[in-house]
Amino acid sequence: MLSNAQVLTILGLSVLQVMGVIDPSLAKTPQMGWNSWNKYQCNVNETVIVNTANFMVSSGLKDLGYQYINIDDCWSLHQRDNSTQRIVPDPEKFPNGIKGVADKVHALGLKLGIYSDAGTNTCAGYPGSYGYEQIDAQAFSDWGVDYLKYDNCNNLGLAGNASISSKRYKRMGDALKNVSRPIFFSLCSWGQDDVWDWGRSVGGQSWRMSGDISDHWSSVVSIINQEVPIANISAPGGWNDMDMLEVGVYDQMTITEYTSHFSIWAAMKSPMILGNDITNMTSDIKNIITNKEVIAVSQDSLGESVKQRWVKGDTHLFAGPLSGQAYVALFLNEGNSTVTMTGTWSDVFNNKHANKQKSIAVRDLWAHTDLGSFRAAVSVDVEAHGVRMLRFNQQA
DSSP, X not given: OOOHHHHHHHHTOOHHHHHTOSOGGGGSSOOEEEEXXXXXXXXXOXXXXXXXXXXXXXXXXXXXXXXXXXXXXXXXXXXXXXXTOXXXXXXXXXXXXXXXXXXXXXXXXXXXXXXXXSSSBOTTSSBOOTTOHHHHHHHHHHHTOOEEEEEOSSOTTOOSSHHHHHXXXXXXXXXXXXXXXXXXXXXXXXXXXXXXXXXXXXXXXXXXXXXXXXXXXXXXXXXXXXXXXXXXXXXXXXXEEOOOOOTTSSOOSOHHHHHHHXXXXXXXXXXXXXXXXXXXXXXHHHHHHXXXXXXXXXXXXXXXXXXXXXXXXXXXXXXXEOGGGOEXXXXXXXXXXXXXXEEEHHHXXXXXXOOTTOEEEEEETTTTEEEEEEESEEEEEEOTTOEEEEEESSOO
């Protein structure tokens, strides 16, 4: 039986089109880009943004699909303009305004993102957009903004259930629909009030499904486990956001752990938003974030997340379909020693009637190696905190 995502893909539709809300063309696949917060926090400015954008192009990251350069919190003055009531970009940080930065980013073939908050103030204490939604949406449109990350601080207590929170976010969703420029709407409500159930209906194209990530293996594992029961929600037009990538941000994880982190985010169809200083990264970090075969899984047109097939102690098997009748499987080892993991065709393809005698070609997406053809099952060694990411060229 075809999944909902497969049916909609065949029809050339998305969940959002069926629901009659925002044009989903901005989110046919999970968004890819870079955000300033994890590395720079409030030390963001035009130089950082423009240098990052230039390197996004010169390094080849743009050609791999990374397209958004997103300014996070602290970009404005603390008071709105008295006459227009608009948020005012900090002239010391952004002497050419947000419009000037957007022009430079667009000239590179990239898109610019901005940050605001569904409350009276942002998390860092700058003006929020609650009560000013249409004014701010119009300003963002006039400035050439392509993406809005919309946070959840200082929300006047207007949270605690889906009805209250969704109304607060819908105010901005409606405002964005009333401006001429398409703006990607990224809800950052920290997974509160079951946002995955209503994020689409308020115009969101992605929604954070958990609290903030940190550059620690335990944080990555926690978010994976929170995503497992809602993985079926993601589909073209709207994505569960497992938060920004920590790969290479503060080097608090090993290369093995960063590889697992990147792999799971890609396979679970989370947005792929870098947070490291891409202008100064090691070859190991660059090799992770530029893996074309793993990025292809993230951006696969079918848009279906892998699902957890089983858990055995500290080991997990995730698998799911790709376009063209292919499949992807991830063998994840959360434990502290190397283990051998086996995925039978029944496990991988979630079909107890799978043809065990069918020979299927298998490729390792991190080794960039064809492992050969297998019948009935495939076994791999997986190091501590590691992952093996395998692509199957057909189903059993």
